[in-house]
Amino acid sequence: MLGIDAINISIDSLDPRQFHAITGHNKLDTILKGIDMALADGRPSIKVNTVLMKEYSGRNIQSYLDWLKDTPVTLRFIELMQTGDNQDFFDAQHVQGSRIKQNLILDGWLPVIQEKTAGPAQEFYHPDYQGRIGLIMPYSKDFCNTCNRLRVSSSGKLHLCLFGENGLSLREQLQSDNIIPLQTKILSLLGDKKAAHFLHDKLTGGTKHLAMLGG
């Protein structure tokens, strides 16, 4: 399919009214049809991201499980993360993914053995389901141990962590046609990458909201 072999999509509810309430758009049906078409046309790897929120999650998990029975996508439950501007929302809506993990294991879901470079999601499969489930639990122990993420903002700053400070400028090197100084600069900055975030201490770094860095 157009050379695309992996797609990430956000679906925060499979209930059309909730989806509309969360996103402001009445597009759930269109998105689900798009996923069916993509799967039928070359079967790219599709990850569907959904943020766990107290207000919705309890009711929604069964509908996601029903959908995964026959839909070969990886559905990733992402714990809400605290950022600089969402303290009240975070306190009201944060749900731990560990409870979902316990229930999945009780229901016969098995951990996928992942490569070291697979990133911090924990994935599970079940012989009765075509789809898989991933859990992204940033408050769990050792979450950052397998972090292989670097981000560059649209203003040319390197962010060593989603919750780091205000970024390290690569502007000068990015403006050059020579890639070597860029490689050298990034390598010299990598040593400053911390082993973990500091969210447990309510330190969110310079990240006011995840849209700043694309999540």
Ligand code: SF4
């Ligand atoms: S170190 Fe930062 S970017 Fe990496 S997994 Fe942890 S929170 Fe995410």
